[in-house]
Amino acid sequence: MANNRRRDILRRAAELFASQGVSRTSIEDIAAAVGIKREGVYYYFKSRSDILLEIILPQSKSLLMGLQRLMRANMDSTLKLRSAIEIHLDAYNPSYIEMSVALKEQHFGLDDTRMNELRMVWDEYGMLWTGIIREGQARGAFKQEIDAKIVAYGLLGMCNWVSRWYDPDKSTTIRDITDTFAAIATTGVEAAAVAKPEAAQ
Amino acid sequence: MANNRRRDILRRAAELFASQGVSRTSIEDIAAAVGIKREGVYYYFKSRSDILLEIILPQSKSLLMGLQRLMRANMDSTLKLRSAIEIHLDAYNPSYIEMSVALKEQHFGLDDTRMNELRMVWDEYGMLWTGIIREGQARGAFKQEIDAKIVAYGLLGMCNWVSRWYDPDKSTTIRDITDTFAAIATTGVEAAAVAKPEAAQ
Numbered sequence: 001m002a003n004n005r006r007r008d009i010l011r012r013a014a015e016l017f018a019s020q021g022v023s024r025t026s027i028e029d030i031a032a033a034v035g036i037k038r039e040g041v042y043y044y045f046k047s048r049s050d051i052l053l054e055i056i057l058p059q060s061k062s063l064l065m066g067l068q069r070l071m072r073a074n075m076d077s078t079l080k081l082r083s084a085i086e087i088h089l090d091a092y093n094p095s096y097i098e099m100s101v102a103l104k105e106q107h108f109g110l111d112d113t114r115m116n117e118l119r120m121v122w123d124e125y126g127m128l129w130t131g132i133i134r135e136g137q138a139r140g141a142f143k144q145e146i147d148a149k150i151v152a153y154g155l156l157g158m159c160n161w162v163s164r165w166y167d168p169d170k171s172t173t174i175r176d177i178t179d180t181f182a183a184i185a186t187t188g189v190e191a192a193a194v195a196k197p198e199a200a201q
Numbered sequence: 202m203a204n205n206r207r208r209d210i211l212r213r214a215a216e217l218f219a220s221q222g223v224s225r226t227s228i229e230d231i232a233a234a235v236g237i238k239r240e241g242v243y244y245y246f247k248s249r250s251d252i253l254l255e256i257i258l259p260q261s262k263s264l265l266m267g268l269q270r271l272m273r274a275n276m277d278s279t280l281k282l283r284s285a286i287e288i289h290l291d292a293y294n295p296s297y298i299e300m301s302v303a304l305k306e307q308h309f310g311l312d313d314t315r316m317n318e319l320r321m322v323w324d325e326y327g328m329l330w331t332g333i334i335r336e337g338q339a340r341g342a343f344k345q346e347i348d349a350k351i352v353a354y355g356l357l358g359m360c361n362w363v364s365r366w367y368d369p370d371k372s373t374t375i376r377d378i379t380d381t382f383a384a385i386a387t388t389g390v391e392a393a394a395v396a397k398p399e400a401a402q
Contacts, residue, residue, distance in 0.1 A: 020309050021224070021306075021307065021309035021310070023222070023224030023225065024224065024309055024310065078391060081390065104306075104307045105222075105305075105306050105307060106222065106305045106306060106365065108221050108222035108225055109222070109225065133390065136390065140392060141391065141392060142390045142391060142392060143384065143390055143391070143392055143393060144392075146381050146384055146385075146390065147373075147377060147381055149373075150373065150377060150378055150381040150382075151381055151385060151390055153362070153363075153366055154359045154362075154378075154381065154382050154385055155359070155385070156362070157358055157359045157360075157361070157362025157363065157365070157366075158355045158356070158358045158359040158362070159358075160358070160362055160365075161354070161355075161357070161358025161359070161361055161362050162354075162358065164307065164358070164361075165354050165358075172348075172350075172351065176348060176351060177351055177355075180347050180348050180351040180352055180355065181351075181355050183344065183347055183389075184347075184352060184355055184356070184385065184386065184389065185385065185389055185390060186389045186390060186391050187388065187389040187391055188384075188385065188386055188387045188388040188389035189282065189334065189337065189343045189344055189347065189352055189386060189387060190279060190342065190343060190344070190387050190388055191341060191342060191343060191344055191345075192344060
């Protein structure tokens with residue numbers, strides 16, 4: 001029961017944060033959406049930042065864990081890159097609201113300790129993405145001359161920006177987006193060769 | 202003189218918006234940064250939203266005009282796509298602050314009329330990007346099977362997310378990012394074939 005109430009607060013807060021922005025959402029708004037008094041919110045959470053972090057951090061950590069598992073997998077580089085895109089985009093599906101809250105805004109409001117905790121997760125996540133590109137380069141599967149970090153941040157940006165335009169109610173599915181992004185990331189938009197070239201070295 | 206003051210307000214406001222977020226920046230903060238009283242700000246601008254829009258709208262319109270010119274250019278599809286990426290990323294160079302303000306946050310605070318004006322510019326911009334992909338497909342230069350709109354939004358997202366991680370003071374240059382993004386967009390990360398394939402049809 002207590003857990004249900006807590007989850008309810010997080011869910012309603014996430015919806016409000018996603019639709020109107022964090023800074024425009026008060027504890028009163030959240031309480032009203034749940035149908036309780038503001039004291040009821042404060043019983044579970046110290047502040048709006050607390051609620052925000054509780055939405056973003058588990059979401060971010062779960063993405064990170066998914067990628068850590070993937071890094072250990074024995075898989076060819078192209079498939080690994082596709083899987084990384086898939087892990088990231090799949091999170092929009094059950095957790096579109098939470099992903100939106102995490103990504104739509106830059107979170108200026110969090111205090112330094114919390115921001116650092118979040119930043120550490122995101123930095124490691126970015127490093128793992130960079131690692132996928134570097135591994136592909138080391139294996140000769142990916143272009144040597146491209147900067148792995150810029151590639152990683154570019155592809156992550158592509159996936160993160162989905163939070164700004166994807167609408168779960170419209171016909172474009174996460175599967176469509178995953179297929180298209182994987183195609184761009186691996187072989188680009190240019191029309192494919194008939195015979196698949198062997199990787200250099 | 203009056204114009205200088207006006208420009209000064211816009212510049213300081215943009216810096217504050219970019220570094221601490223719009224909702225955490227008051228007219229008082231802006232006035233203090235310029236070194237004037239708040240009445241001095243209100244002499245030029247009705248509200249914070251007014252200032253915000255005056256930063257974002259010209260920036261967005263100038264990107265749109267650049268792309269409109271590009272669309273009319275007689276140019277092969279790959280070069281056109283590269284040029285679109287270049288136009289977008291080059292805007293970070295003189296106008297990093299303004300681009301950040303435009304892109305880092307989703308602007309929940311603007312009233313409907315203004316938001317619509319901005320949205321119209323962005324929608325048209327997105328349609329032009331989609332048009333570049335479609336043109337490339339029609340010419341047989343780009344893959345037929347990919348969804349032009351998802352590609353366009355993906356690549357735009359890649360470019361837009363640069364506002365979250367690019368640091369003009371660090372060694373990665375906009376030129377590096379442009380080259381890398383153009384490489385991903387056109388031929389992907391996979392190691393290139395020795396002979397460039399001819400496009401199908």
